[in-house]
Amino acid sequence: MSIFLERQQIRKRKTFAKRIKATERVLFSLAVVLGGVAAMYGLYLFVVSGPIFPVKKIVVDGNLTRIMKEEVETITGIGIGQKLFVVNVENAHERLKEYAWIREATVRRRLPNTIWIYVEEYEPEAIIINDNVPFYVDKEGVVFKKVEPGDPLEYKIISGVDSKDGSEQLKESLNLLFTYEESGFGKKFGISELHYDELIGYSIVTDNNPFQIVLGQDAFYDKIDFLSVCQGIVEHPGVGIKYILATSKERIAVGYHRDEI
Known part of the structure; x- marks a missing residue:
């Protein structure tokens, strides 16, 4: 080779x-x-x-008035003894958000053996009537729950208004309600219902010695201010008011119960 x-x-x-x-x-x-x-x-x-990291404690925080802490635990499906890292916190959060009274919720793991849950409830501002069915609405205009038997009813009524979440008319109605409640006239007579009619416009039914105040279609806030200015004039001892027509921001017409005059 x-x-x-x-x-x-x-x-x-x-x-x-x-x-x-x-x-x-x-x-x-x-x-x-x-x-x-x-x-x-x-x-x-x-x-x-x-065998390590079993859930030994479930902590529920939040200012709860409508829902019990035990009910929160039941809704999440989380129980003592489950494995901390097996618990599906995202699924538990979604379950809580589906509950009508719950506005916000947070679910987190805390080592070595705790599940921490925070719940913020809706706070009703009024009851809005939609097709003769009552629903709770909060101060931001969120319609969040149908009123069921046994639910609290000590709220103002809003009727005749577009009840869709966040609608401009609903927001306007809430602003009108807030403004009236803070006025001198509102503090004196209160409010039980705010109603809107396409022909008449807005009207208020007072809470104390009930009577109707017709505010019409515009200048609501000026009319409310004028009502407070005229408060001492429209009241007469022993004579009940039947209605007030706020025809303009500088003029009102008052009807009294005739049998009391």
Whole structure:
């Protein structure tokens, strides 16, 4: 065999040996990676389903008046003894948000063994009548719950108004209600119902010695101010008011119960 052929065979053997070593290094690295992955997965299984980190305490925070803490726990589906890292906090949060009285909710894990739940309830501002069905509405105009038997009823009534969440008419109605309640006339006579009629406009039924105040279609806030200015004039001892027509922001017409005059 010639020297040239011998050198070629030597080079081939060296190249083959290098490839074998490179393959060995790759396989070794792969084995290390797979071993690490297996170890991490084993650790994950141990943490998630092993004997450590069981839920031992469920803390419910928030100023709760409509819903009991035990009811909050039941809604979430979380129980003592469940594995802390198995608990689906996102699912528990969604369950709470579906409950009619709950405005905001937060569910979090707290090591080593606690589930922390925060709940903020809706606070009704009034009851709005929609197709003869009463619903609660909050001060921001969110219609959040149908009024059921046994629910509290000590709220003002809003009727004849677009009851869709956040509608401009509903917001205007709430602003009108707030303004009247803060006025001198409103503090004296109160309000039981705010009604809107397409022909007449807004009207108020007072709470104390009930009578109707017709505010019409515009200048509501000026008319309310004028009512407070005229408060001492329209009241007569022993004579009950039947109605007040606020025809303008500078003029009112007052009707009295005739049998008392």
